[in-house]
Amino acid sequence: MDDTELIQAAITEARQNAYAPYSGFRVGAALLCEDGRVFLGANVENAVYGLTMCAERVAVANAVTAGCRSFEALAVVADGPTPCPVCGACRQVLAEFGPETRIIMANIAGEVKKAKLKDLLPTAFTNEQLFNEKR
Numbered sequence: 001m002d003d004t005e006l007i008q009a010a011i012t013e014a015r016q017n018a019y020a021p022y023s024g025f026r027v028g029a030a031l032l033c034e035d036g037r038v039f040l041g042a043n044v045e046n047a048v049y050g051l052t053m054c055a056e057r058v059a060v061a062n063a064v065t066a067g068c069r070s071f072e073a074l075a076v077v078a079d080g081p082t083p084c085p086v087c088g089a090c091r092q093v094l095a096e097f098g099p100e101t102r103i104i105m106a107n108i109a110g111e112v113k114k115a116k117l118k119d120l121l122p123t124a125f126t127n128e129q130l131f132n133e134k135r
């Protein structure tokens with residue numbers, strides 16, 4: 001699956017199911033795993049705003065639940081003025097599974113911006129920090 005197809009999956013298969021009654025800001029994500037499978041995510045808002053889940057993290061949870069922990073690329077799409085950036089929380093969650101993941105940010109207007117996760121979050125907290133702890 002190429003980047004354009006991944007963006008289309010994020011729009012037509014994920015974003016359309018977003019639950020965003022409060023912000024109206026619907027986001028779709030499509031996560032391409034190393035084995036070729038694609039997992040989708042949409043943002044899921046909550047009346048307790050702080051419990052809202054981003055589309056990207058929903059896609060990661062779907063992939064991990066199915067046994068996939070190696071990611072090639074993530075496409076995220078919303079109807080904003082610029083390609084949809086990935087928030088800091090989602091960058092950290094994605095970093096758990098690989099700094100080389102390609103991030104494809106897009107908007108409905110067709111603008112696209114691409115980056116490696118490690119360039120979006122160069123000093124991610126990793127499990128190397130935990131394993132260095134003296135006990």
Ligand SMILES: [Zn+2]
Pocket residue numbers: 054055056057086087088089090091
């Ligand atoms: Zn996020």
